[in-house]
Amino acid sequence: xxxxxxxxxxxxxxxxxxxxxxxxxxxxxxxxxxxxxxxxxxxxxxxxxxxxxxxxxxxxxxxxxxxxxxxxxxxxxxxxxxxxxxxxxxxxxxxxxxxxxxxxxxxxxxxxxxxxxxxxxxxxxxxxxxxxxxxxxxxxxxxxxxxxxxxxxxxxxxxxxxxxxxxxxxxxxxxxxxxxxxxxxxxxxxxxxxxxxxxxxxxxxxxxxxxxxxxxxxxxxxxxxxxxxxxxxxxxxxxxxxxxxxxxxxxxxxxxxxxxxxxxxxxxxxxxxxxxxxxxxxxxxxxxxxxxxxxxxxxxxxxxxxxxxxxxxxxxxxxxxxxxxxxxxxxxxxxxxxxxxxxxxxxxxxxxxxxxxxxxxxxxxxxxxxxxxxxxxxxxxxxxxxxxxxxxxxxxxxxxxxxxxxxxxxxxxxxxxxxxxxxxxxxxxxxxxxxxxxxxxxxxxxxxxxxxxxxxxxxxxxxxxxxxxxxxxxxxxxxxxxxxxxxxxxxxxxxxxxxxxxxxxxxxxxxx
Numbered sequence: 320x321x322x323x324x325x326x327x328x329x330x331x332x333x334x335x336x337x338x339x340x341x342x343x344x345x346x347x348x349x350x351x352x353x354x355x356x357x358x359x360x361x362x363x364x365x366x367x368x369x370x371x372x373x374x375x376x377x378x379x380x381x382x383x384x385x386x387x388x389x390x391x392x393x394x395x396x397x398x399x400x401x402x403x404x405x406x407x408x409x410x411x412x413x414x415x416x417x418x419x420x421x422x423x424x425x426x427x428x429x430x431x432x433x434x435x436x437x438x439x440x441x442x443x444x445x446x447x448x449x450x451x452x453x454x455x456x457x458x459x460x461x462x463x464x465x466x467x468x469x470x471x472x473x474x475x476x477x478x479x480x481x482x483x484x485x486x487x488x489x490x491x492x493x494x495x496x497x498x499x500x501x502x503x504x505x506x507x508x509x510x511x512x513x514x515x516x517x518x519x520x521x522x523x524x525x526x527x528x529x530x531x532x533x534x535x536x537x538x539x540x541x542x543x544x545x546x547x548x549x550x551x552x553x554x555x556x557x558x559x560x561x562x563x564x565x566x567x568x569x570x571x572x573x574x575x576x577x578x579x580x581x582x583x584x585x586x587x588x589x590x591x592x593x594x595x596x597x598x599x600x601x602x603x604x605x606x607x608x609x610x611x612x613x614x615x616x617x618x619x620x621x622x623x624x625x626x627x628x629x630x631x632x633x634x635x636x637x638x639x640x641x642x643x644x645x646x647x648x649x650x651x652x653x654x655x656x657x658x659x660x661x662x663x664x665x666x667x668x669x670x671x672x673x674x675x676x677x678x679x680x681x682x683x684x685x686x687x688x689x690x691x692x693x694x695x696x697x698x699x700x701x702x703x704x705x706x707x708x709x710x711x712x713x714x715x716x717x718x719x720x721x722x723x724x725x726x727x728x729x730x731x732x733x734x735x736x737x738x739x740x741x742x743x744x745x746x747x748x749x750x751x752x753x754x755x756x757x758x759x760x761x762x763x764x765x766x767x768x769x770x771x772x773x774x775x776x777x778x779x780x781x782x783x784x785x786x787x788x789x790x791x792x793x794x795x796x797x798x799x800x801x802x803x804x805x806x807x808x809x810x811x812x813x814x815x816x817x818x819x820x821x822x823x824x825x826x827x828x829x830x831x
Contacts, residue, residue, distance in 0.1 A: 321385075322409040325422050326401040327445060328393055329438035331656035332570045332611070334445035336422065338387040339398065341405035346381025351402075353386030356394045356608075365396075365427050366403045373431035373479045378410045392653070394608050397436040400425035400455070403478055404485070417485050420452040431478040435459035440566075440573040443467040455481055461494040462583035463573055466566075468498065496583045499562070509555045509587060513728040515548075517721065518714040522549055525709040525821060527731050530556045531738035532800030533754035534793075535642070535664040535704060537627065539823065540711030541681070542674045546667035549711070550623045553665060554588040555728035557621075558736045564619045567659065571618055575611050589620035591662075595629040599637045609649045609656050614641055617662035627666040628696040635701055638664070642704045645757070664705065668697075679712060694824065706756065706793045708823035738803040755800045760792055767795035773815045780819045794818045 321342040327334045349363045363384075370377045384402055386393045401423040407413045424442065426434040435457045443464035446454050453471030454464055461474025473491040475481050483489040513523060522538070526549060529536040538546040560568065569585045572578050578585075593602065593613045604612030614622055624630060641647045645661040670676040671690040676683040683690070702708075739754065745766065746752040752762065769777065781791060797818035798810045807814070 322405050322415060322418070324401040324405040324408070324418050325451070326398050326424050327422055327438075327442040328391065329441055329574055330391075330654070331609075331658060332441055332567075332574050334438060334441040335391065336445060336449050337391075337393065337398070339401045339405050340385040340387060341402070341409040342383045342385075343378050343406075343409045344381050344383075347379070349382045349384075351384045351386070353384075353389040354392045355386060356392065358396050359386070359393050359398055362396060362399045362402055362427075365399055365429060366406065368429040369399075369427040369431045369478050370403060370407065372429065373477070373482070375407055375412055375479075375482070376410065378406065382406060382409075395437070396426035396434070397424045397438075399427040400433065400478065400481065403427055404481060407482060413482055413485050414487070421455050422446040422451050422453075423455045423481070425455075425457045425475070427478055433457040433476060433478070435576075437576040438574045439464045440466070441570050443470055443472065444570075446470060455484070462496055463569070463578055465494040465496040466498045466569070466584050498584060509728070511552050512555060513552050513731060514725045516545065516552065516725060519545055519549065519711070522709060522711055523726070523731070525707055526553055527556060527735060528797065528800055528804065528821075529553070529663065529665075529707055530731075531735045531804050532706075532742070532796065533663060533756035534706035534797060534800065535666075535756070536707040536709060537666040537668065537702075537705045537824070538709050538711050539668055539670050541678050541713060542669060544711045544713045546711050547623075547625055550621070550625075550665045550667060551590065551592075552728065553621050553663070554590050556731040556735055557588050557663075558732070558739050560586060560588060560619060568619045571611050571615050571658065575616060577616065589617055590623065591617040591620070592623040592625060595624075595626055597630070597634060599631070599634045602634055603637050603641060603647050603649075603660075604658050605649045609651070611658045612647070614638065614647060614660040614662060615658040618659045620662060622662045622664050624664070624666045627668040628693055632696065632698070636698065639700055639704065666705065670694075677710070702824055703790055703793070706797050707821040709821060710823050734804060738800065741803045755796045755803070758792075758796055763792050763795050767799045767810060769795070769798075769810050769815065770812065773810060773812050776812060776815055777819070780822075784819075784822060786822065790822065794822065797821060 321340045324339045326337045326339055328337050351360055367377050404423055408415050408418060424436055426436060428434060439456060439460035440463050443454050444467055447467055447470045455473050455475055456464060458474035458476050461472055465472040472494045474494050484491050540546055565584055565586055572585060591613050600606055602612050602614060604610060604615055641660045647658050647660045649656050671683055671685045671693050673684050675681040676690050742754050752758060798814040801814040801817055802810050
């Protein structure tokens with residue numbers, strides 16, 4: 320009679336419970352069916368060695384392992400432990416009473432030890448939905464799974480430990496994590512602060528606007544002006560993650576295997592900074608066995624692209640659709656998976672190859688036309704999706720040597736949160752809009768009303784700078800955010816003027 324154990328498969332950032340059926344009959348071979356990949360097929364060799372080295376008997380009969388539902392492809396090594404337990408139960412070495420109450424997952428080593436797996440959090444969430452009592456999994460994944468309430472999570476270190484627990488010979492210590500306490504304790508645990516930055520008040524102002532409205536921003540300036548330093552501190556002024564966002568972000572990092580054993584819940588906004596040699600698949604996600612890319616790992620946080628023109632053009636172009644839709648769909652012949660990708664894009668670049676175009680002191684040595692050619696590496700459609708173009712100038716010695724205390728991130732964050740609260744109230748009847756940057760063109764027309772004087776100013780700027788229709792919407796969105804920061808219900812002419820100022824790369828003749 321077949322014995323059933325339960326494991327789980329992860330697709331996208333969601334999990335599906337997999338039933339593992341083991342049947343032992345007369346014969347001599349082992350079979351695994353149910354669309355297993357090579358890692359699953361090889362599990363029988365690992366399982367056999369683990370069972371024997373743990374002091375149990377590996378049946379010398381025909382063993383058929385079925386992974387149901389059989390029409391879903393099974394990938395990875397997380398099924399090893401459930402298969403091993405199923406074989407031991409089918410051969411009468413384990414009691415079957417607890418097998419239907421637990422989801423069991425883990426990769427077994429040849430000595431019977433357990434290796435961590437990916438996706439423990441979504442698996443635990445699905446196990447609770449499906450009514451399981453608990454989850455048995457490697458100790459390195461226990462804290463991650465334990466943030467799910469009303470589910471017993473036991474971290475184990477070896478196959479024999481699981482067998483003795485199921486047979487009632489030993490008890491396991493349940494892993495407990497107080498999700499809310501963990502969340503509140505580490506919510507503002509940042510190592511850097513805006514007070515570390517000397518001078519650059521106008522750049523801080525631009526980043527405050529970007530944080531308040533969720534706008535994308537590009538920083539243009541010479542080497543050593545502080546572009547990277549400023550960008551790394553942007554997460555410290557963003558509103559803290561709420562519990563729902565923290566869970567959503569943790570799920571993605573769990574699926575990608577990016578959580579350390581000591582982590583249970585991501586409590587600070589992610590900051591991802593991929594190298595400019597990254598491939599388009601690594602950036603947006605995909606691969607033979609689809610995995611989330613950098614844009615999904617930056618979900619609810621910041622994606623920082625340093626030296627933007629050095630990225631391959633194909634890599635930058637694949638971001639255009641996710642920047643608009645805030646999610647990415649990875650399609651394959653037999654299936655497709657969705658990954659969320661709601662991130663703030665922060666890019667930095669030198670104004671030219673030598674880095675000193677428009678520098679107040681040093682002279683640019685680039686030949687005529689080289690600056691324009693360098694900037695043209697970034698396509699117009701991508702630049703249109705970046706709301707703020709900010710010129711960063713070097714900090715002079717007097718500002719660097721000054722003892723004057725700069726404003727702390729906490730103080731800036733309070734203003735940002737106040738502006739975000741205004742936006743949350745404004746969009747409370749919309750399910751997919753939470754900040755000004757997410758407004759659709761129709762919503763922009765409805766909400767971003769401007770006076771006749773403002774309309775005339777914007778028309779003049781559009782004509783002089785040759786702005787696109789998308790840039791027109793971006794200016795209105797940024798102006799609305801500036802008004803929110805100033806506590807104004809109406810978009811005044813000074814708000815529009817400041818928003819237009821943040822379109823540096825659209826200015827005629829900026830690059831010669």
